Amino acid sequence: MILNDATIKEITTRMERYPSRKSAILPALTYAYRQVGHLDAPVYKELSKIIDIPYVEIAEAASFYTMFPKKEVGRYLIQVCHNISCSLRGADNMLIYMQEKLGIKMGETTPDNLFTLISVECLGGCSAAPMMQVNQTFYEDLTREKIDKILADLSAEAEKDGK
Amino acid sequence: MEKVLFKYVEEPQQYLIDNYIKNGGYQALPKVLKDFTPDELIEEVKKSGVRGRGGAGFPAGLKWSFVPKTDVKPKYLCCNADESEPGTCKDRVLMECDPHMVIEGCIIAAFAIQAHHAFIYIRGEFAYPAFRMEEAVNEAYGKGYLGKNILGSGFDLDMIVHTGGGAYICGEETALLSSLEGDRGMSRIRPPFPAIEGLYSCPTVVNNVETLASIPHIINRGVDWYRTYGTEKSAGSKIFSLSGNVNRPGNYEVELGTPLSYVINELGGGIQTGHKLKAIIPGGSSTPLLMPDQIDTPLDYEAVAEAGSMLGSGAIIVIDERACMVWVAMKLINFYQHESCGKCTPCREGTLWLKRLINRIEHGEGKKGDIELILDICENIMGRTICPLGDAAVMPTESIIKHFRDEFEYHIEHKKCKVKTDYAFE
Numbered sequence: 169m170i171l172n173d174a175t176i177k178e179i180t181t182r183m184e185r186y187p188s189r190k191s192a193i194l195p196a197l198t199y200a201y202r203q204v205g206h207l208d209a210p211v212y213k214e215l216s217k218i219i220d221i222p223y224v225e226i227a228e229a230a231s232f233y234t235m236f237p238k239k240e241v242g243r244y245l246i247q248v249c250h251n252i253s254c255s256l257r258g259a260d261n262m263l264i265y266m267q268e269k270l271g272i273k274m275g276e277t278t279p280d281n282l283f284t285l286i287s288v289e290c291l292g293g294c295s296a297a298p299m300m301q302v303n304q305t306f307y308e309d310l311t312r313e314k315i316d317k318i319l320a321d322l323s324a325e326a327e328k329d330g331k
Numbered sequence: 332m333e334k335v336l337f338k339y340v341e342e343p344q345q346y347l348i349d350n351y352i353k354n355g356g357y358q359a360l361p362k363v364l365k366d367f368t369p370d371e372l373i374e375e376v377k378k379s380g381v382r383g384r385g386g387a388g389f390p391a392g393l394k395w396s397f398v399p400k401t402d403v404k405p406k407y408l409c410c411n412a413d414e415s416e417p418g419t420c421k422d423r424v425l426m427e428c429d430p431h432m433v434i435e436g437c438i439i440a441a442f443a444i445q446a447h448h449a450f451i452y453i454r455g456e457f458a459y460p461a462f463r464m465e466e467a468v469n470e471a472y473g474k475g476y477l478g479k480n481i482l483g484s485g486f487d488l489d490m491i492v493h494t495g496g497g498a499y500i501c502g503e504e505t506a507l508l509s510s511l512e513g514d515r516g517m518s519r520i521r522p523p524f525p526a527i528e529g530l531y532s533c534p535t536v537v538n539n540v541e542t543l544a545s546i547p548h549i550i551n552r553g554v555d556w557y558r559t560y561g562t563e564k565s566a567g568s569k570i571f572s573l574s575g576n577v578n579r580p581g582n583y584e585v586e587l588g589t590p591l592s593y594v595i596n597e598l599g600g601g602i603q604t605g606h607k608l609k610a611i612i613p614g615g616s617s618t619p620l621l622m623p624d625q626i627d628t629p630l631d632y633e634a635v636a637e638a639g640s641m642l643g644s645g646a647i648i649v650i651d652e653r654a655c656m657v658w659v660a661m662k663l664i665n666f667y668q669h670e671s672c673g674k675c676t677p678c679r680e681g682t683l684w685l686k687r688l689i690n691r692i693e694h695g696e697g698k699k700g701d702i703e704l705i706l707d708i709c710e711n712i713m714g715r716t717i718c719p720l721g722d723a724a725v726m727p728t729e730s731i732i733k734h735f736r737d738e739f740e741y742h743i744e745h746k747k748c749k750v751k752t753d754y755a756f757e
Contacts, residue, residue: 185491187405187448188531190513194496198455225513232515233496234669235455251417252616252662253574253648258756265756289499289666290417290616291456294574294646295581298756304458311757 380566385539418646436543614643617723
């Protein structure tokens with residue numbers, strides 16, 4: 169089993185609250201993603217059993233939602249907004265800076281498996297641009313200095329956890 | 332004006348139920364349950380003139396009144412918190428800072444349409460706002476504002492905080508319902524409208540966060556008070572998300588009808604120091620441009636429409652002279668192409684063609700006739716899709732070409748920008 173007891177409990181508890189079991193698909197995908205870090209066929213298979221809905225319906229829904237990575241990513245998934253409001257505040261150059269800083273190109277993961285860098289559409293932080301999301305957390309009003317500190321803090325956190 | 336929705340936005344722990352109550356919260360709900368029948372409540376909200384704050388500006392009370400009263404099927408309320416229109420970041424602040432105001436509005440709306448299930452559909456990326464809402468919902472259950480027999484009234488309501496998966500389209504009400512049912516978030520043909528056949532094929536009302544948050548204030552202080560703000564047809568206050576090239580970007584609440592120049596210059600501190608205004612997107616990325624000489628346009632639904640654009644979600648994106656407008660058009664079309672759900676051919680194929688054409692012009696590979704081809708594709712998308720996403724892709728594209736055609740022509744002829752986009756990151 170990939171999904172642990174805590175995740176399964178979250179899914180089943182939630183399932184009972186909806187008038188239709190199928191409505192639990194999206195929350196279930198979210199819980200699974202938060203535990204596993206990405207979604208793929210083996211995860212869908214387990215979800216299919218838990219929610220008691222055909223595999224294809226789970227996969228069909230999952231493939232629509234771009235927020236969930238469909239293959240393994242680094243410990244920290246960095247999603248930089250490249251939409252208009254952030255771009256007017258330097259997001260294009262920020263992305264160049266981050267690629268240099270991390271030594272990877274867009275879509276790549278650092279060799280130590282810590283950081284995956286991608287750019288995404290508007291995240292709803294427009295008046296605090298430029299901004300990015302790392303896993304669940306928003307970082308806003310970014311500067312070079314702030315990015316240096318955020319990356320250093322995340323590396324330190326990972327090291328502390330021995331990863 | 333006195334702040335209404337943002338009155339306590341700076342209070343550090345307004346999100347806690349005790350602080351919300353201390354500051355006058357949960358007073359409208361008992362009043363509604365005691366003094367109003369659902370019909371009277373709908374009438375009251377109709378009279379207030381409050382219109383949908385998500386973008387369409389449809390009168391909220393009228394929307395509620397479409398729910399059939401004799402239908403024996405369950406009714407549902409959905410709070411649309413899928414805030415995804417580029418430039419818009421206001422609902423997030425309400426959910427983070429004053430979640431109980433949103434919840435109280437939801438409970439009142441649910442009572443009006445006699446729904447016993449309410450869903451708050453929050454975009455998936457908003458993990459923190461969703462957490463705040465979830466905590467607040469739990470607090471509300473604890474105090475008897477949610478659950479069975481609310482405040483002894485005999486009215487029951489169950490409220491579920493539901494998070495999405497990162498799809499702009501799910502902010503469109505029928506796509507939101509598909510998504511909530513566990514399907515791909517694709518829009519549905521209307522009619523039937525959700526008020527007749529919505530979630531699980533039952534009568535459903537979908538309202539924006541800000542719309543619902545206005546309701547408790549209307550009940551507490553009355554329709555006459557509410558109508559002292561705004562204009563005859565655009566009543567009340569509205570939160571504007573100001574972003575782009577201004578000195579102080581932020582979310583600002585002003586009464587409808589306030590001049591755009593006041594928001595940009597007084598509240599936003601003017602165009603970024605040393606730069607010149609080039610264009611303004613007044614209502615979120617899907618709305619046509621306003622030009623610098625239109626900066627005094629009053630921000631109400633009618634005046635912005637008369638100026639050739641839309642008030643939309645109230646997301647004002649300010650663009651200064653450092654931007655190449657082909658680059659702006661490219662950023663926008665890339666977004667709409669990515670977010671097209673793929674159900675309607677004109678939108679699915681059309682946005683892809685537009686993306687390819689605009690990107691090739693921006694990258695110096697444009698060909699003679701590309702501008703005409705873009706406009707032709709626009710014409711073949713506009714009004715030919717189930718939901719407004721296709722139109723949303725077309726409106727800014729056409730508008731940018733209309734006002735800045737010379738930049739597109741220069742790009743095609745010289746294979747480079749007339750104005751090289753230059754926004755530093757320091």
